[in-house]
Amino acid sequence: MSLIGKPVEEIPTPALILDLEKFQWNIDKMFKFAKKAGVQVRPHAKTFKAAAICNKLIEAGANGVMTQKLSEAEVLLNSGILYGDKTILISQEIADQGKIERVVGMTVAMGEGKVITSIDSLQEAEIISRIAERWGVKQDVLLEITHGRCGVSPGEDAVWVAKRLMKLPGLNFRGIYGYENPVEREVALVRDKLTVDTAEAIRDAGIDVEIVSAGSTATYEVTGTYKGITEIEPGSFVFGAGSEGSGYGWDAKNGVFFKNSLTVLTQVISDRHQDRVVTDAGLKVMSGGHRGTDPIVQIITDGEYLVPDRVGLSEEHGTLYFKEGNEERSRMRWGQKVQFVPNHCCTTVNQHDEMVVVKDGRVCAVWPVTTRGRYQ
Numbered sequence: 001m002s003l004i005g006k007p008v009e010e011i012p013t014p015a016l017i018l019d020l021e022k023f024q025w026n027i028d029k030m031f032k033f034a035k036k037a038g039v040q041v042r043p044h045a046k047t048f049k050a051a052a053i054c055n056k057l058i059e060a061g062a063n064g065v066m067t068q069k070l071s072e073a074e075v076l077l078n079s080g081i082l083y084g085d086k087t088i089l090i091s092q093e094i095a096d097q098g099k100i101e102r103v104v105g106m107t108v109a110m111g112e113g114k115v116i117t118s119i120d121s122l123q124e125a126e127i128i129s130r131i132a133e134r135w136g137v138k139q140d141v142l143l144e145i146t147h148g149r150c151g152v153s154p155g156e157d158a159v160w161v162a163k164r165l166m167k168l169p170g171l172n173f174r175g176i177y178g179y180e181n182p183v184e185r186e187v188a189l190v191r192d193k194l195t196v197d198t199a200e201a202i203r204d205a206g207i208d209v210e211i212v213s214a215g216s217t218a219t220y221e222v223t224g225t226y227k228g229i230t231e232i233e234p235g236s237f238v239f240g241a242g243s244e245g246s247g248y249g250w251d252a253k254n255g256v257f258f259k260n261s262l263t264v265l266t267q268v269i270s271d272r273h274q275d276r277v278v279t280d281a282g283l284k285v286m287s288g289g290h291r292g293t294d295p296i297v298q299i300i301t302d303g304e305y306l307v308p309d310r311v312g313l314s315e316e317h318g319t320l321y322f323k324e325g326n327e328e329r330s331r332m333r334w335g336q337k338v339q340f341v342p343n344h345c346c347t348t349v350n351q352h353d354e355m356v357v358v359k360d361g362r363v364c365a366v367w368p369v370t371t372r373g374r375y376q
């Protein structure tokens with residue numbers, strides 16, 4: 001039975017809910033900023049995973065999207081989001097020949113310049129080039145500059161590798177990306193300088209560097225206004241960051257604020273005990289605390305934040321514990337709908353087949369989580 005048109009209270013729980021107005025507010029904020037700053041935005045689709053959201057972002061002015069995985073790129077590509085001059089950038093390196101075939105296959109099928117893949121290894125580059133030559137195409141590549149994960153070292157190392165990439169006939173070198181992680185402003189500035197100086201050093205060697213990509217939700221303002229950065233790649237801003245936010249945002253850095261648009265709707269299924277109430281949403285619908293921590297939730301009920309003394313998540317249960325005297329307990333009753341705000345939006349989205357889109361308290365759409373579970 002269709003949920004469209006139904007009030008939120010009638011949505012069977014647990015369910016992933018997207019508040020359309022807050023989500024749109026976040027998009028508007030990001031793109032207004034980008035327009036003013038004169039920087040492109042390539043949102044990272046590993047966060048939201050839904051083709052419908054990619055479309056919204058492209059409509060808002062994104063120059064394409066980023067994916068972490070090859071299979072995410074394939075699924076989104078096949079969902080029809082790459083209209084016009086939009087491109088997909090795969091941000092994770094690949095070490096498997098069969099997968100490299102698939103990257104180049106996309107370029108063969110869609111035309112050159114639609115799919116860009118990130119590399120840090122000459123071995124990978126040589127395989128890409130060989131396959132591309134076999135097909136008679138050029139594969140676009142971006143060199144990742146490391147700030148602690150994959151990538152070549154900024155500076156001389158990067159110039160050395162870029163020179164070698166230019167010798168491979170099946171490659172089209174488009175530029176570099178140096179994701180600096182969700183760090184404080186001062187650290188982001190240091191890392192952005194390394195990235196931009198590296199782009200300059202590669203240019204000094206006579207190589208065109210068209211794309212210089214970096215930035216996350218936490219650093220979008222710092223990086224988006226840094227001279228020499230051509231595009232930013234934030235992801236979790238669509239779901240919110242800041243004191244009321246989700247994603248990486250609870251420890252929001254640099255005063256970044258977006259509205260919290262993503263919640264898991266749950267229901268109180270047991271209220272027999274004064275020290276606790278139990279809901280029907282547990283780890284299986286809010287997986288993945290950030291950086292190895294247990295998932296943490298913020299709780300909203302009747303439109304207001306609720307502060308229990310502790311939240312315990314097991315597989316299918318979310319238990320809210322109240323110490324004697326905590327008056328919040330009196331707000332809870334059997335059958336009540338409660339919204340959990342998960343602290344890691346990306347992994348939570350990945351737990352759901354679809355997100356229920358709500359406007360003015362009613363369901364207006366159900367968006368499939370198109371790239372759910374695409375890990376390869």
Ligand SMILES: Cc1ncc(COP(=O)(O)O)c(C=O)c1O
Nearest residue numbers: 044091179216217233234235236
């Ligand atoms: C390469 C890359 N770019 C951009 C992002 C987006 O970060 P955020 O979701 O914090 O905006 C990530 C997140 O992990 C990433 O790995």
